[in-house]
Structures are given as C-alpha cells and as structure tokens.
Amino acid sequence: MAVEDEHPDVVEQVDSLRVPRYAGFTTFARLPRIDDVPDHAVAVLGIPFDSGVTYRPGARFGPAYIRQASRLLRPWNQELEVAPFRAAQVVDAGDVAASPFSIDDALATIEDDVRRVTADGRKVVVLGGDHTVALPVLRALSAQHGPLALVHFDAHLDTWDTYFGAPYTHGTPFRRAAEEGLLLKDRSAHVGIRGSLYDPADLEDDARFGFTIVHAQEFERRPVHEVVARLVERVGDAPLYVSVDIDVLDPAHAPGTGTPEAGGLTSRELLALLRGFRGLNLVGADVVEVSPAYDHAEITAVAAANVAYEFVSLFALGRS
Numbered sequence: 001m002a003v004e005d006e007h008p009d010v011v012e013q014v015d016s017l018r019v020p021r022y023a024g025f026t027t028f029a030r031l032p033r034i035d036d037v038p039d040h041a042v043a044v045l046g047i048p049f050d051s052g053v054t055y056r057p058g059a060r061f062g063p064a065y066i067r068q069a070s071r072l073l074r075p076w077n078q079e080l081e082v083a084p085f086r087a088a089q090v091v092d093a094g095d096v097a098a099s100p101f102s103i104d105d106a107l108a109t110i111e112d113d114v115r116r117v118t119a120d121g122r123k124v125v126v127l128g129g130d131h132t133v134a135l136p137v138l139r140a141l142s143a144q145h146g147p148l149a150l151v152h153f154d155a156h157l158d159t160w161d162t163y164f165g166a167p168y169t170h171g172t173p174f175r176r177a178a179e180e181g182l183l184l185k186d187r188s189a190h191v192g193i194r195g196s197l198y199d200p201a202d203l204e205d206d207a208r209f210g211f212t213i214v215h216a217q218e219f220e221r222r223p224v225h226e227v228v229a230r231l232v233e234r235v236g237d238a239p240l241y242v243s244v245d246i247d248v249l250d251p252a253h254a255p256g257t258g259t260p261e262a263g264g265l266t267s268r269e270l271l272a273l274l275r276g277f278r279g280l281n282l283v284g285a286d287v288v289e290v291s292p293a294y295d296h297a298e299i300t301a302v303a304a305a306n307v308a309y310e311f312v313s314l315f316a317l318g319r320s
C-alpha cells in the first residue's frame with residue numbers, strides 16, 4: 001500500500017513469518033531498540049518502579065512482562081485500519097533506571113528520561129510501574145505542551161492527599177498534578193471508578209480539582225459510544241494524556257494487579273473506548289499497575305500490551 005513507499009526508512013517489527021515470534025530479543029512488539037535507528041516519532045518506555053504502592057507490590061516487573069506478551073502484536077490494526085509501526089518510526093526506548101529506595105530521586109530520573117525521549121514533540125507510551133510514575137511523566141509533557149487534558153482509566157480516583165504522611169504514592173499522582181497546574185481544569189475525567197471509598201467526601205474533594213467521573217456502574221445503562229462522545233467533547237482540542245491503570249478492568253480481565261476491585265470494565269470495552277479517541281491531540285499515554293506475580297496465563301499482560309498497541313495506533317493516525 002502507498003504508506004509503505006512514503007516511509008521507506010522505517011524499521012518495523014521483526015517479521016514473525018520469518019523468525020518465530022517467541023525467538024530473539026524481547027522488545028515491545030519486536031520493534032527496534034532506540035539506539036538501533038537514527039530517530040523516532042514514538043517511544044515505548046518502561047518504568048519499572050513500584051515503591052509507591054499501598055497494597056500488593058510487583059508492578060516493577062510490569063514492563064518486562066508486558067513486552068513478553070507484546071510479541072503477539074501483528075502489523076495491522078483492523079479496527080482502526082492503520083499499520084501503526086509503518087506510519088512512523090516506533091522504538092522501544094528501554095527502561096528508566098528509577099531508584100527503588102528514594103521516591104524523590106525516582107521521580108526526577110523518570111522526568112528527565114521522559115523529557116529526553118519526547119523532545120521536539122515526539123510521543124511516548126509508558127509501560128509501568130505503579131501509578132506514581134504518571135506524575136513525573138505529566139511534569140515532563142506539560143513542560144513542553146502546557147497544561148494537559150487527562151483521561152484517567154482506573155477503579156480508583158488517585159486524588160487522595162497522603163498515605164502515612166507521604167505525598168508521592170500511587171494513590172496521589174493526580175492530586176499532585178492538579179496542585180502543580182499540570183492539568184486543564186474541566187477538561188479531565190476519571191473513567192471506571194468503583195469500589196469502596198474512605199468517605200463520601202472523597203468524591204467532592206476530587207471534583208474540586210476539575211475532574212468529571214464516569215463510574216463503572218454507568219456502563220450498565222450507557223453504550224460505550226455514548227461514553228466516548230462525552231469524553232471527546234470534554235477533551236476538545238486540548239493536548240491529551242491518557243493514563244490506564246489496568247485495574248480499571250474487572251479482575252476477571254486483569255487479575256495481575258495490586259489493588260483489584262470487583263465490577264470493572266471488560267477488555268473489549270476498554271479497547272473500544274481508547275479507539276474512540278482517534279483524531280484527538282494525544283501527546284502521551286501510559287498503562288500501569290501490571291503486577292505479574294498475581295497474574296494467570298498472561299491475561300493481564302495481554303490486555304496491557306493491546307492497550308499500548310491502541311496508543312501507538314492513535315499516534316500513527318494523528319489528528320484529524
């Protein structure tokens with residue numbers, strides 16, 4: 001097809017019809033490493049950090065595990081009708097060497113690395129890591145694009161204040177981001193919220209920061225396309241960051257995570273929601289909180305790898 005001739009220099013995946021997909025080096029979707037090619041438009045960046053978790057640990061092993069499951073991703077996205085690894089150069093940028101002992105040091109290292117791989121408008125898909133990592137990613141991207149619209153898929157609000165006095169945890173990144181002016185008030189949303197809270201005031205507190213909420217319960221009465229329409233209208237043409245905590249999925253669809261909550265989305269619903277963001281001004285995205293030790297049969301890693309695939313596909317399609 002024509003797009004092939006337009007980008008003759010793009011290095012795509014290792015061809016799984018020539019080299020078995022279970023052979024060879026493990027990079028995301030069998031793509032080249034960042035230092036294998038002269039430049040990139042989209043970087044897939046691992047952040048193996050989980051020192052901000054409050055319950056089950058293990059998301060530090062998420063990036064390697066998602067990469068392993070991503071070996072099955074094929075070149076053509078049939079729903080979005082795009083060849084995501086052909087339209088532009090996509091690379092695996094490796095992992096951030098984030099300190100497991102100092103959260104402050106880790107946040108600084110993550111922000112530096114994200115700034116480096118996203119210079120001059122390059123795009124990033126982050127593989128977490130616990131949800132703490134979203135804060136330094138938002139710091140790096142908002143420094144370049146200005147305040148961002150955030151669509152945040154999660155069972156949890158992640159706008160709590162502190163845990164045991166600690167301000168930087170996986171339950172607090174979006175409160176810190178709002179306080180720091182990294183987010184566009186009234187352009188941001190949580191999707192998939194459910195489960196028990198500490199207090200009804202948690203929800204009022206959250207609204208003060210400018211979020212709207214699509215509760216998981218809403219999917220009982222509203223089809224996915226209506227939720228998409230509501231989110232697309234809210235985001236408008238703002239620079240957009242999409243953050244996917246894999247626990248937005250029901251534990252049946254993502255058992256391998258740190259703080260599972262019953263009654264979540266299906267992976268089909270989540271992927272359809274993401275595809276609905278086609279044409280928006282997406283500048284960065286993450287999929288976080290995959291904890292392999294609690295997984296079975298790569299269920300969670302397959303879901304996360306496909307979430308990352310949809311992000312790369314959205315970048316390939318660009319704005320419309």
Ligand code: MN
Nearest residue numbers: 155156245247
């Ligand atoms: Mn969560």
Ligand code: MN
Nearest residue numbers: 131154158245
């Ligand atoms: Mn979260």
